[in-house]
Amino acid sequence: MSIFVDAGTKVVVQGLTGSQGRFYGLRNRAYGTQVVAGTNPKKAGSDVEGIPVFATVGDARAHTGAGASCIFVPAPAVPHAVMEAAEAGIELVVVITEGVPAHDQALFYNQLKRHYPGTRLLGPNCPGIITPGECNIGITAGEIAKGGGPVGIVSRSGTLTYQALYELKQKGIGVTTCVGIGGDPVPGTSFVDCLSAFEADPDTRAVMILGEIGGTAEEEAADFLASGMTKPVVAYVAGVTAPAGRKMGHAGAIVSGTKGTAKAKMAALQAAGAEVALNPTEAGELMARVLADV
Amino acid sequence: MDLFEYQGKGYFARFGVPVSTGGVAETVDEAVARAEEAGYPVVVKAQVQVGGRGKAGGIKVAADAAEVRRHAGAILGMDIRGHVVARLLVERASDIAREYYASFTLDRSAKLDLGLLSSEGGVDIEEVAAERPDAIARLHVNPIDGLSEDVCRDWVERAGLGGAAAPGAVQLLSALYRCYTDGDADLVEVNPLVLTTDGALLALDAKVTLDDSAAFRHPEWAELENTQVLDVREQLAHERGLQYVGLDGSIGIIANGAGLAMSTLDVVHQVGGTPANFLDVGGGAKAEVMASALEVINTDPKVRCIFINIFGGITKGEEVAKGVVEALGRVELSSPIVVRLDGTNADEGRAILAEHESDRLVSQPTMLDAARKAVELALERG
Numbered sequence: 001m002s003i004f005v006d007a008g009t010k011v012v013v014q015g016l017t018g019s020q021g022r023f024y025g026l027r028n029r030a031y032g033t034q035v036v037a038g039t040n041p042k043k044a045g046s047d048v049e050g051i052p053v054f055a056t057v058g059d060a061r062a063h064t065g066a067g068a069s070c071i072f073v074p075a076p077a078v079p080h081a082v083m084e085a086a087e088a089g090i091e092l093v094v095v096i097t098e099g100v101p102a103h104d105q106a107l108f109y110n111q112l113k114r115h116y117p118g119t120r121l122l123g124p125n126c127p128g129i130i131t132p133g134e135c136n137i138g139i140t141a142g143e144i145a146k147g148g149g150p151v152g153i154v155s156r157s158g159t160l161t162y163q164a165l166y167e168l169k170q171k172g173i174g175v176t177t178c179v180g181i182g183g184d185p186v187p188g189t190s191f192v193d194c195l196s197a198f199e200a201d202p203d204t205r206a207v208m209i210l211g212e213i214g215g216t217a218e219e220e221a222a223d224f225l226a227s228g229m230t231k232p233v234v235a236y237v238a239g240v241t242a243p244a245g246r247k248m249g250h251a252g253a254i255v256s257g258t259k260g261t262a263k264a265k266m267a268a269l270q271a272a273g274a275e276v277a278l279n280p281t282e283a284g285e286l287m288a289r290v291l292a293d294v
Numbered sequence: 295m296d297l298f299e300y301q302g303k304g305y306f307a308r309f310g311v312p313v314s315t316g317g318v319a320e321t322v323d324e325a326v327a328r329a330e331e332a333g334y335p336v337v338v339k340a341q342v343q344v345g346g347r348g349k350a351g352g353i354k355v356a357a358d359a360a361e362v363r364r365h366a367g368a369i370l371g372m373d374i375r376g377h378v379v380a381r382l383l384v385e386r387a388s389d390i391a392r393e394y395y396a397s398f399t400l401d402r403s404a405k406l407d408l409g410l411l412s413s414e415g416g417v418d419i420e421e422v423a424a425e426r427p428d429a430i431a432r433l434h435v436n437p438i439d440g441l442s443e444d445v446c447r448d449w450v451e452r453a454g455l456g457g458a459a460a461p462g463a464v465q466l467l468s469a470l471y472r473c474y475t476d477g478d479a480d481l482v483e484v485n486p487l488v489l490t491t492d493g494a495l496l497a498l499d500a501k502v503t504l505d506d507s508a509a510f511r512h513p514e515w516a517e518l519e520n521t522q523v524l525d526v527r528e529q530l531a532h533e534r535g536l537q538y539v540g541l542d543g544s545i546g547i548i549a550n551g552a553g554l555a556m557s558t559l560d561v562v563h564q565v566g567g568t569p570a571n572f573l574d575v576g577g578g579a580k581a582e583v584m585a586s587a588l589e590v591i592n593t594d595p596k597v598r599c600i601f602i603n604i605f606g607g608i609t610k611g612e613e614v615a616k617g618v619v620e621a622l623g624r625v626e627l628s629s630p631i632v633v634r635l636d637g638t639n640a641d642e643g644r645a646i647l648a649e650h651e652s653d654r655l656v657s658q659p660t661m662l663d664a665a666r667k668a669v670e671l672a673l674e675r676g
Contacts, residue, residue, distance in 0.1 A: 076510055098576075101508035102400055103475055107437045109405055114438060141606060141638040157553020159605045162637050163661070166605070183552060186405050212553045215402045239556035241563045242572060279561050281662055 001203035002131035002177040003152065003194070004092055004120065005068065009135045012037040012060040012090070014081045015072035016048050024072065024096070024139050025051065031142040033135045036064040057088040068092040070128065070137045075099040078124060082108045086116040094137050095123035095188070105186035112188070121188025127158035127180035138180070140165070148174035150294075151287060152198035154191055155210035156183045156217065160238060160280060164210055167284030173291065176204045183212060191221035199229050205294050206232045208287055209274070211265055213239035218265035225272035232290045233274040236283040237265045295504045298341045300383040301518055302500030306482075309473035311466055313497050316385025325366035326359050328384035334358055335387040338365045342377035350374045355387055388496060393486035394455060395419045396467060397501075398474040401434065409433040409441070409471070411453040416486035441471040462495040470497075478508035527571070527593055534586040536573060543568025544672045546591035546600040546629065548584070550575050550614075558603045561661055567669035570597045575604075584617025589625050598672035601664060602633045611635055611643025619650050630671050632656045634664035 011028065015021035016038025026049060029035040037052055037060035044055035054060040057069060069085040071078060071094065078100045085093045093112075105124060112119050122129060128138015132147030144162055146169040153168075153175055155161040161180045168175060179194050181187045191209060198204045211218040218237060225233055240262040270276045275290060277283035297305060303313040315332045318341070319325035329336040340352030347353060352374050354365040362384065372379045393416030401408035412430045414422050422429050431453035435441050443464060450456075450463045466487070474482045483501040490496060509515050522532075531538030537552070541559075545567045549555035555574040562569050571594065575587050584602075591600055604614045614635060621627070630653065635643045647657045656671075658664035 075507065099507045101478055101511075102480060102505050103437065103478060103508070106400060106405060106407065110436055110438050144637060155553075157551055157557075159549070159551030159554035159637075160557055162605045163554065163557070166636060185400055185402055210553070212556055217402075220403065236557075238553045238560060241559050241569070242556045279564060279662070280557060281660070 001201050002134065003197040003201050003204070004177065004179065005129055005131050005135040005137060007134040009068050009092075009137075010034045010036045010064060010066045011068045011070055011137055012039060012057055012064065012066035013051075013070050013072065014039050014057065014085065016040065016051060017043050017053060018072055020096070021072035022048055025070070027142075028070070028136050028138070031136040032133070033137060036066050057085045057090060061088045061090065066090070068137060069094065071095045071097060073097060075101070079104045079108050082121065083111065086112055086119040090119060092120050092122065093188070094126065094128050095121070096126065096128060096138055098125040100124045100184065102185045105184060109186045109188055122179065123182045123184070123188060125184040126182030126187070127161055129177065129179050131177045132175050140178070140180070144169060145178060146172070146174040149176040149203045150174065150205035150291065152176050152194070152201065152204040152207045153178040153210070154194035154198070154207065155180050156187075156212050157210060157238060160210045160212070160236075163280040164208055164236075164283060167280055168287060171284055171288050173284075173287060176201060185215075187217070191217050192224045195221060195224050195229055195233075199231055204231065206234065206287065206290050208283060209233060209235040209269070210283070211235065211237040213237070213242055213262045213265070214260055216260065219268045222268035222272040222274070225269070225274060232294060233269075234277060234283055234286045234290055235266070235269045235274040236277045236280055237262045237269070240266070240278075295506055295515070295519065295522060296343050297500070297502040297504065297518060298343060298381070298521065299339065299500050300341055300381065301521070302502035303383075303497065305477060305502050306470070306473055306497050306500055309477060310469040311473055311497050312495060313500070314385040314388060316383060319366065319382045319384055320380065322363055322366045322370065325382050325384050326362050329356065329359065329362045332384060332386040336362060336384050337387045338362060338369060339383045339385070340369050340372060340374060340379040341381040341383055342374050342379055344375050344377045347374050352379065388488060388498065389491040390488045391491045392459065392489040394459070394488070395430075395485045396470060396487045397481065397483035397485075398471055399481045404434055407435040407437055407471075407474070409435060409449065409467070411449060411455070411467070413454040419485055435471070437475065440475075441468055443468065458493050459489045459495060466495050466497075478505045478512060479503060480505045527590060530593060531573070531590045534583075534590065536575060536583070536587055536590060538590060539572040540594070541569050541571050542596065543570045544596055544598040545668050546570045546594060546597040547603070548573050548575060548587045548591065548600065549603040550605065554603060554605055558601065558661070558665070561665045562601065562669065565662065565665045565669050567665065567672060570594055580613045581617035581620050584614060585621035585624055588618070588621040588627065592625055592627055592629075597629050598675040599668045600627070600629050600631045601668040602631060603661060603664065604633075604635050604637070606635070606637030606640060606643070611637065611639035611641070612646055615643035615646035618655070619646060622650065622655065627654070629675070630654045630656065632658055632664050632668040632671065634658050634661055
């Protein structure tokens with residue numbers, strides 16, 4: 001079992017004909033992911049190493065049954081790409097593209113929430129999602145992940161996610177699903193969404209949270225843990241010693257209060273019962289210990 | 295990008311948010327000319343991106359040209375908490391009846407726009423928020439719906455800006471919201487927003503933070519960018535498109551991804567070292583970007599060792615390795631490099647590094663090992 005994606009997930013890559021889309025689309029396919037289509041209105045009817053290219057996501061879905069999409073188009077084109085996927089009935093939209101303006105993110109997040117509640121958005125600016133051995137959507141180097149569970153991973157940072165997968169693999173610990181939610185201001189999928197899905201997944205026995213400074217996502221995760229998550233959680237928050245970010249005027253301080261620092265996040269997660277690590281390696285060690293107790 | 299007050303007010307004006315008559319000056323003569331245009335009395339304000347400029351003597355009222363000359367002369371070149379004043383804003387002084395506070399920013403938790411409005415502006419608004427949260431009227435705005443006039447009017451009333459201020463406030467806040475959304479700002483803040491004795495509403499200060507990601511649709515931002523004050527290292531990094539924050543330690547850090555870069559700082563601290571900087575080379579860290587990153591760090595005289603920590607996703611291992619090797623040939627590096635490389639095409643990358651391994655270039659298998667090695671080398675080199 002896994003969350004959000006599995007061996008049956010069929011993927012359409014929006015931007016398959018661009019250099020990034022092509023590189024990672026083909027890598028994802030080589031990993032074993034069912035990459036069934038790409039889109040490019042100007043190149044409909046052609047193919048990328050055998051993957052058919054359609055004009056729209058709607059066409060791609062109609063012909064291939066794709067239920068997930070992965071977006072690599074440039075930032076200015078992302079809002080349209082997201083809405084096109086949602087309108088086509090895609091259930092999971094993964095946006096890898098970085099540099100999407102915050103107002104665009106807030107707008108399409110709310111549009112999906114109101115008009116397309118059946119579409120889950122992951123990202124923008126995320127590494128993607130991988131259920132090792134079954135489905136890899138995005139830019140994660142699949143070979144660094146060991147499959148089979150029992151650990152679920154949810155992370156805000158791309159490279160830290162790889163680090164965590166790697167640490168677990170070194171210890172022979174497998175992963176059910178690893179979700180990179182991205183570090184942008186308005187992530188489509190939150191820590192809480194993933195924790196709740198992992199809580200419901202019978203094969204996931206423990207969860208690793210990888211957070212970073214800024215925002216309140218880790219504090220919200222802590223609230224969720226305290227309110228009834230039964231599975232053990234190991235957490236690492238990057239940025240304990242990071243330079244304080246630019247303060248966003250008074251408004252930012254009023255909105256976030258004392259939240260947002262790595263220390264506050266770690267304290268909140270610890271108070272909610274999570275095992276909190278000081279670095280990614282220790283997170284792997286803590287997870288090994290937690291699993292021995294489960 | 296944080297705007298100076300005069301730029302923020304210029305930005306406000308573009309969207310119809312009323313501001314005082316005035317202009318920017320870089321010399322005493324220009325200050326007098328701006329004052330003559332605005333009409334006396336005027337306020338002469340230091341343009342620095344740091345709080346407390348009033349207390350530091352950076353804001354003065356002048357009744358005539360002689361006073362403008364005296365104040366402008368004193369304020370230009372003044373050092374306000376490390377920021378040297380290069381520009382003044384000279385604007386018509388206002389007779390203030392009431393002071394309010396208004397802002398728009400993104401509520402990341404609710405994933406909606408958030409307006410804050412208070413009838414108790416002009417003071418330390420964070421203190422007001424902490425002590426009497428009810429004194430600040432909050433308004434969530436769904437970006438799909440925007441800020442309607444009716445909703446805005448209710449909000450104004452709720453905040454206690456009734457009476458003479460109300461109609462002007464609705465208009466001003468609507469314009470401020472447009473400035474925030476259409477202007478692609480992460481933050482617009484007015485403190486104080488004033489009601490003058492003759493019943494006009496004015497933004498007496500302006501704090502605007504633009505969303506750098508939206509620069510592609512704002513070619514006009516280029517001129518704002520030219521005035522940003524950065525230190526030499528930050529300037530160089532900025533020109534090369536790198537995310538860089540200067541620190542005071544001896545280990546130069548290069549990592550890919552903000553999370554890993556932050557984690558690298560944490561680990562260096564944990565093994566007893568001090569980072570010289572935060573530097574995220576981002577997703578596509580190819581040879582050229584890596585070489586640029588090394589060049590930037592090389593300009594830092596405090597650096598004793600450079601720690602490159604790359605876990606490849608988008609960044610491919612051989613690109614990182616080629617970049618390091620290329621930079622070694624291109625830049626006369628004053629410090630040895632410790633590299634830790636993993637992820638996409640890591641083996642290819644490590645093979646390239648192995649060909650060039652020396653006492654100037656050391657490869658380490660794990661993040662902790664690499665951090666320890668970097669700290670050891672830095673200590674050896676005093």
